[in-house]
Amino acid sequence: MITVEGTKREPVNISLVGVEYRALPPKFLAAIDFGAKLKMDSDNINEMTEEIRGWLSGIFGKKSGALIYDRLKDSSDDLDLADIFEGIKLMTQKQTGNPTT
Numbered sequence: 001m002i003t004v005e006g007t008k009r010e011p012v013n014i015s016l017v018g019v020e021y022r023a024l025p026p027k028f029l030a031a032i033d034f035g036a037k038l039k040m041d042s043d044n045i046n047e048m049t050e051e052i053r054g055w056l057s058g059i060f061g062k063k064s065g066a067l068i069y070d071r072l073k074d075s076s077d078d079l080d081l082a083d084i085f086e087g088i089k090l091m092t093q094k095q096t097g098n099p100t101t
Contacts, residue, residue, distance in 0.1 A: 012094060014087050017079040019071075021064050025091040030058065052081070059088070 011024050026034075034055050052072075057065035071079045 012091055014091060016068065016087055017071075017077070017083055019079075021060050021068070023059050023064075023087075023091060025094075026055075026059055026088065028092075030055075056084075 009025050009027070011022050014021055014023050034051065053065065053069050056068050059065070060068055068079070068084070071077045072081060072084075
């Protein structure tokens with residue numbers, strides 16, 4: 001018998017442009033699915049923003065996800081979606097011990 005134990009995802013603390021959050025790194029397939037949905041929904045801004053909100057809630061929890069989304073919309077806040085993607089990349093590297101490309 002072959003047994004695959006899997007890798008347990010552990011919550012991590014992450015600082016996004018000066019504010020600390022607790023996050024659960026996304027599963028790999030969830031990240032791929034999110035990217036595909038953003039590409040498909042790029043013509044429908046409402047669907048795209050709902051995908052982003054849902055994804056943030058899944059990683060950071062409902063309360064923090066909503067706060068992060070509000071920061072993304074705030075033109076005076078330097079946090080941008082690219083910063084979140086970089087944070088997720090770093091969380092994945094910490095979780096797996098492997099650099100992502």
